[in-house]
Amino acid sequence: MDSQTLIAVVSIITAGFTIALGSIGPALAEGRALCEALRAIAQQPDESSTLIRILFVGLAMVESTAIYCFVVAMIVLFANPFWSPATGG
Amino acid sequence: MNLDTMSPDQVVYAQWGVVSINATLVYTWVTIALIALVVHLVTRKLVISGKRTRGQQFLEWAVESIREEIGQAMNRDPRPYLPFIAGLFLFIAVSNVLSVVPGYVSPTASLSTTAALALCVFLAVPVFGMTSIGIKRYLKSYFEPFWLMFPFNIIGELSRTLALAVRLFGNMMSAGKVAAILLAITPLLFPIIMNLFGLLTGLVQAYIFAILATVYIASAVNVTSKQVDRREEMTEQLG
16 A cells, blocks of 8 residues: 555544544533523523523534534545645645 | 535636636625615615514514624623624625525635634724723733733634634535535435524524624623722822
């Protein structure tokens, strides 16, 4: 297997693992955040608009890590600097 | 195959030297023209009292609810910030919702558009901060709570701008790609469901973008430093 094929194989596997492992943590954390927000809304329905807004902002913050992993996977797959067909083409 | 082939940036309609008209640009203009046309048609005959048209009712509801949200998020008068944030929200929401129209490619599915929108927010935060609380006090806030935090505050600002751009881009691009892939695999019912789900996430992402912009501006404008306040109190007392 020449080096270009090897780089392609490793890139594909790495991209898969990156996005798979990178989305576990944020998904669990967002589930926890949603659960606590629902409990808070059930306890104080009047404040629900504030709670929902804070929930969305918090979810966006927590999602950032998953997005970084997604970006790395995309770069490795589609803008790989070590794979010459990608940089040459 | 590189990052460009995943976005409407790749489809070029015309090119003069270094300037090229690609699909992102064309669909951005289409979105802007559509919003401007609809709003112009509605605001031609506005009535203050009496029977309003449905369009006026709808636009009034939209502006009122956005203003309400901004006011609650910022805890102050929302009117100076309304044009900017409502413009962000309307552009992103309309371009995301119109993505179900066949032949229309959402301009936010391209990293160029989302990066431009995130840059607008990145520039708007210091502008609003400086016009609200003064240049010196705003710049001093970068050294809060401890002067060593200055590089971390700067890095935080840059990273949240990047996160804004990539979050919107990732959501919109993946919705389009998932729909395209599903059309190749199970073309009957599932792509329609995924398209509708893409509508929902599009609206949620528009809301998140606008609310995050509001929260960033609020954190820049609501800056109160204990030292600055005490010095102001003392100067007031002395004279």
